[in-house]
Amino acid sequence: MTSRTTTGQATDRPRRAAPEQAAASTLADDQEAPFDQDRLPTPPGSSRALLASLLRPHSRRLWASALLVLLQQGAVQSGPLLVVVAIDTAVPALRGGDPVPLLSVAVAYLLTAVLAGGAQYAFVRQSGRVSQDVLLGLRTRIFRQLQDLSVDFHDRYTSGRVISRSTADVENLRGLVHNGLQDLVEIALSTLYISAVLLYLDWQLGVAALASTPVLVRLVRSLQRRSMRAYRRKSTATASVVVKLAETLNGIRTVRAFRRERANDAAFDVVNRRHELASGDASLEMTRYIVFSRLVADTAVAVLMLWSAYRVATGMLELGVLAGAVLYLRRLYDPIDRLGMLLNSYQAAAASLEKIAGLLLQRPGVPPPATPVELPVPRGPGPGRALVVEAASFAYRTGGEVLPRTDLALRPGSTVAVVGATGAGKSTLAKLLARFHDPTTGRVLLDGIDLRDLTDADLRRAVVIVAQEPFLFSGTVSDNIEIGRPGATREQVVRAAEAVGAHAFITALPDGYDTDLRARGGRISAGQRQLVSFARVLLADPAVLILDEATGSLDLPGERAVQYAMRTALHGRTAVVIAHRLSTAETADRVLVMADGRIVEDGAPADLVAAGGRFADMYRAWNESLR
Amino acid sequence: MTPTPALRRSAARTLLRLWPLIRPVRVHMITAVCAAVFATGASLTIPLVLKWMVDGPVSTGDLAGVWAGGAVLLLMGGAEAVLAGLRRWVLARPLARVEASFRALLHARLQRVPMAFHDRWSSGQLLSRVTSDLNQIRMFLSFPLMYLVVNGTTILGGYAILLAQRWTLGMVLLAPVVPLLVLCAVFESRYLVASLRAQDQSGDLATAVEESVLGIRIIKGFGRQRHQIDTLVGLAGRIRDTELDKARQLAVVRAASALLPELALGAALVIGVAQVAGGDLSAGTLVAFLTTALALRWPVESIGSLLAMGNEAAAATQRCFEVLDEPEEGEREPKPTAVTTTRTGPGELVFEGVEFRYPDALAGSPPVLRGVDLRVRAGETVAVVGATGCGKTTLTALVTRMHDPTGGRILLDGVDITDMPRERLRTEVAVAFEEATLFATTVADNVLLGGDGLGEADMWSALEVAQAAAFVAALPQGARTEVGERGSRLSGGQRQRLALSRAIIARPRYLVLDDFLSALDIRTEVLVEAALHDVLADTTALVIAHRPSTVLLADRVALLSGGRIAAVGTHRQLLRENTEYADLMGSGPQLRGGGDDR
Incomplete structure (x- = not known):
């Protein structure tokens, strides 16, 4: 990141091609603020495609659910029929002393009631299962994708958006999958049934009634289009709310210390207001649809009624037929509201799915190998492995080289310190060695194998990088150390902590290793956090270890403990240490001094000091600071 | 991660708590319910009109009656459409406003609750409240609530009719x-x-x-x-x-x-x-x-x-x-005659027997600070040194009242800081933390939030001091460059330098710096420190230090150990006289040649 910004790479122009970006790019109506890439480019129809792919695995169960709705509707609709039967046949039969028809009606009614209740029960459970499986499937896809995407992607996209995508946006789909099927089936059923009855009773009336469909379809389409826009804005606004609040929560100390509360309230009001407007707009679109569709339907009923009256008057239609048809005529238009609501929840889901699809379409920064090569057993005498940078250079796609062509060979088991000013390219080198990025040209080899040919599992088992920020996850201290090796025993965890000198403070915590660190690392100091991160490394026990300024917050005793651990528990590992403090550099086998992306000095620390160059200068300055 | 096992209330009683928020839109809600009732009425009447037409004018061939019926149908249909629309229209904006004002309320409160609250709550829990939960409440208010009323009434009325019939x-x-x-x-x-x-x-x-x-x-x-x-x-x-x-x-x-x-x-x-x-x-x-x-x-x-x-x-x-x-962090009633002890004067930062234990600490566990006495004289810079985890950062948190001491007091200009409005205290005292929190905005915005009414010139001079001017100028859009989430587009050292610029930009009278240069390379650190010397000349400063180079900024050094200030003196003095200090500052045989295996 460092080198990226200081060497003049534009990283913050929203429309520029980023290191990884989906091939298709059709950004439509919404104007987005700079840096706001809430809506990643998606090809048209991607939300529908995503929905289809989510539902496909469950098609059988969806059909079963639909069948249950049909059963339930059948049972419910037969109630009135039974009433007719009872009055028309059971009453006279009973008067004639025959209780059988009444008993049959009673039994039939009981059966339909039980069937209706049972089908309802089965449907609610079944559709609950299906819809929850769909949501879980979608979440799983999002989570996989998040872990595949590069570190740089996440820096740009921000955690707030990711949270919004995997919670609020997924929940928007929930409304659709929970009730959508039932609505859809019932609407279709009612429309089909009533159209059929109308056509049967009087085909001319039926055809005329169906003639209003094109108008209604146009209304539906307009609702879809317009509410989609509102829901898109709403989903973006929700994400902005989350981003804004997440930032405030994560920086609450700074917010307080610099009295930003009121300024934050004002800034939050802006996004909150945007959300309010979008939310209101979506409701108003629905209102508009309801009013117009009702007007169309009611006008149609009135006109058809007048036409029918004319036909009765002219003898073209029998009065009896009209008497039967007229009530169905009205009921034909009953599902209009429900259709609107169904479409509404579909659009809300589609707007969210579109955002999710954009996220899922991003290509991972470092693709997995097509044909993985297995990593051989270490060739050297110790556990360390050789790391070779072969004519590698690195540039962001936006142009401008961050790391010019570099060659470097690290002997197995050697400790190499990398020093240089901020922005010299140290972190970029570390990222290439750990394959957070792939080099633009050339390659990086681990024991002779291109990193791109290794499976992620093999690579990470062999090469571990410890980043600058000692981030701790919520959970216990032990959980956090175990990230180094999931499933490690308590004894192994304790041994790792002891080796880095973290055992003493951990046991002093209220619950020792089982102390919950709560949100954002709780109350252990920055230095202690770095010790915990370092304990992870001991547990991971890699062949190659890259420390990217991972010891900055340690005090000198802490630093000594880490150095001691590196010489003992991690003895024989290949180590690349990026550090500001020369205490690490002076004990290394080899020092690389970097400036402007190039390695400008390379040699044993003592030789470099003797040669008198940049390192010698730094060394002198450091020595003075100690005096 | 939800710390408080919530009080069990019935759903209805819980929902009643929403009343103050709904109150402003009560007229809208009532209108909507009425509209819903009348719309239902209209839609129930239409079939009756249809039936009447078939049985009446159509069967008798009464043309005028047919036209009249058609007109009534259109009228009822129009009324139905308008009422159904009214029900939604009247609530669309107001309910969105209710949701937004509830959200604003939560946001405002979250910024002002005691820090201990944030230690307890994970941000995900808070975020989900501000989004999904509020959304759920709005949806309930817009549809189900109304229909609970309408359908409930319908059921009651229906049963009354049924009972009356038979x-x-x-x-x-x-x-x-x-x-x-x-x-x-x-x-x-x-x-x-x-x-x-x-x-x-x-x-x-x-x-x-x-x-x-x-x-x-x-x-x-x-x-x-x-x-x-x-x-x-x-x-x-x-x-x-x-x-x-x-x-x-x-x-x-x-x-x-x-x-x-x-x-x-x-x-x-x-x-x-x-x-x-x-x-x-x-x-x-x-x-x-x-x-x-x-x-x-x-x-x-x-x-x-x-x-x-x-x-x-x-x-x-x-x-x-x-x-x-x-509850929000309370302000104590400002005492008109704040106790000014004779012993302390303007520009002094004094700790008097300061004790602190975290509110959620286990009963019986020792307090983090158990009687810190320290006087930072006007214009003086005092470094606090201590083993990792000894409470140095906690001490700095007390100065800006992120937490209040559980015993003793801290005086600023001779006034107990708990008698001071937080707002004023935080104007007087500027801070820079080791974990430099930057916000996802531009460099300029991040630095300028250090004070009110500051301009570009102030920003650049603060950036100069922090040795940040050069790299900021080299950014794609200079000071207008966005720094990314938590400043992720910058390196740790760059972030720290911006945070330092932010702290010093307003030339505060008091400065609290918590290991604020840890991610800087040694050259830059030396340059920053040289420039800081001028700033610190007339600023009372408390500096948390891990390394000798930072300690050199200070006039005096205090060793924090076992929750108390164990020793105060100059760096050299303490190096000579205090073994704990000497060990922490790395002096001794381990320093050279790597013979530090202990």
Whole structure:
């Protein structure tokens, strides 16, 4: 990141091609603020495609659910029929002393009631299962994708958006999958049934009634289009709310210390207001649809009624037929509201799915190998492995080289310190060695194998990088150390902590290793956090270890403990240490001094000091600071 | 991650707590209910008009009557459409406003609750409240609440009519009411609990998702993506299980509210038919009775779903009030004659027997600070040195009142800082932390938030001091460059330098710097320190230091050990006289040649 910004790479122009970006790019109506890439480019129809792919695995169960709705509707609709039967046949039969028809009606009614209740029960459970499986499937896809995407992607996209995508946006789909099927089936059923009855009773009336469909379809389409826009804005606004609040929560100390509360309230009001407007707009679109569709339907009923009256008057239609048809005529238009609501929840889901699809379409920064090569057993005498940078250079796609062509060979088991000013390219080198990025040209080899040919599992088992920020996850201290090796025993965890000198403070915590660190690392100091991160490394026990300024917050005793651990528990590992403090550099086998992306000095620390160059200068300055 | 086991209230009582927020839109709500009732009325009248037309004017060939009927139909249809629209229109903006004002309230409160609250709560839980929970409440207010009222009234009215028509048959139809009420009561309490659980779990998921992004470097660095995905999917799976549990309960209620009234209706049908056959009842009355009963079907059936949404909204409300019930950080009544001790004067920062233990510390555990006495004289810079985890950072948090001491006091200009409005205190004291928090905005915005009414010139001079001017100028858009989430586009050292610029830009009288140069390379550090010397000349400063180079900034050094200031003196003095200090500052045989195996 460092080198990226200081060497003049534009990283913050929203429309520029980023290191990884989906091939298709059709950004439509919404104007987005700079840096706001809430809506990643998606090809048209991607939300529908995503929905289809989510539902496909469950098609059988969806059909079963639909069948249950049909059963339930059948049972419910037969109630009135039974009433007719009872009055028309059971009453006279009973008067004639025959209780059988009444008993049959009673039994039939009981059966339909039980069937209706049972089908309802089965449907609610079944559709609950299906819809929850769909949501879980979608979440799983999002989570996989998040872990595949590069570190740089996440820096740009921000955690707030990711949270919004995997919670609020997924929940928007929930409304659709929970009730959508039932609505859809019932609407279709009612429309089909009533159209059929109308056509049967009087085909001319039926055809005329169906003639209003094109108008209604146009209304539906307009609702879809317009509410989609509102829901898109709403989903973006929700994400902005989350981003804004997440930032405030994560920086609450700074917010307080610099009295930003009121300024934050004002800034939050802006996004909150945007959300309010979008939310209101979506409701108003629905209102508009309801009013117009009702007007169309009611006008149609009135006109058809007048036409029918004319036909009765002219003898073209029998009065009896009209008497039967007229009530169905009205009921034909009953599902209009429900259709609107169904479409509404579909659009809300589609707007969210579109955002999710954009996220899922991003290509991972470092693709997995097509044909993985297995990593051989270490060739050297110790556990360390050789790391070779072969004519590698690195540039962001936006142009401008961050790391010019570099060659470097690290002997197995050697400790190499990398020093240089901020922005010299140290972190970029570390990222290439750990394959957070792939080099633009050339390659990086681990024991002779291109990193791109290794499976992620093999690579990470062999090469571990410890980043600058000692981030701790919520959970216990032990959980956090175990990230180094999931499933490690308590004894192994304790041994790792002891080796880095973290055992003493951990046991002093209220619950020792089982102390919950709560949100954002709780109350252990920055230095202690770095010790915990370092304990992870001991547990991971890699062949190659890259420390990217991972010891900055340690005090000198802490630093000594880490150095001691590196010489003992991690003895024989290949180590690349990026550090500001020369205490690490002076004990290394080899020092690389970097400036402007190039390695400008390379040699044993003592030789470099003797040669008198940049390192010698730094060394002198450091020595003075100690005096 | 929800720390407070919430008080159990009934759903209705919980929802009543929303009243102050709904009050401003009560007229709108009432209008909407009325519109809904009239719209229902209009849509029920239309079939009657149709029937009247067929039986009347159409059959008799009364042309005028037909046209009149058509006109009435159009009128009723128009009324229905307008009323249905009115019901939605009247609530669309106001309810969005209610949601937004509730959200603003939560946001404002979250910024002003004591810091201990934030130590307790994970951000995911708070985020999910501010988004999903509020959304759920708004949805409930816009539709289910109204229909609980409308359908409830319809049911009551319907049953009254049924009883009036034939009270014996009416009683038969009323029979399922008691079991249904019992079922609903049981359902309510259980469903509310399940809804709370589901929403808490989705808050936990939000937390885990946030961490998986903020910690992506660690996850990738250790190749733990698989493990992380499993964790997240596991959490999502828990939500699924809870939702399935909810679906199971809902299924029972919906099935029962379909089945029981239907059985009663069947019974009424059989009894009614028998009575008609026996001549006790006219067939017409039975038909009318059953028609009314069938019309009540949907309102009765809908109650289950409506209650479910009510319970979800109640759970959401409860979760939001868990935040709103947390009081804001109080200000003590400012004493007009603040105690000015003779011993301290303007520009001095004095700790007097300061004790501190975290509010959530285990009973019996020792306090973090147990009697810190330290005087930082006007214009003086004092470095605080101590082993990692000894409470140095806690000490700095007390100066800006992120927490208040549990014993003793801190005086600024001779005034106890707890007698000072926080706002003023934080204007006087500027801070820079080791973990430099930058906000996702431009460099300029981040630096300028250090003070009010500052301009470009102030910013550049502050950047000069922090040795940040050069790299800022080299950024693509200079000081207008966006720094990314938490400043992620910059290196740790760059972030720290911006945070330092922010702290010094307003030339505060007091400065608290917590290991603020840890990520800088040695050259830059030396330059920053040289420039800082001028700034610090007339500033009273407390500096937390880990290394000798930082200590050199200070006039005096205080060693914090065992919760107390164990020694005060100059760096050299302490190096000579205090072994703990000498060990911390790395002096001694270990320094050279790496012979530090202890």
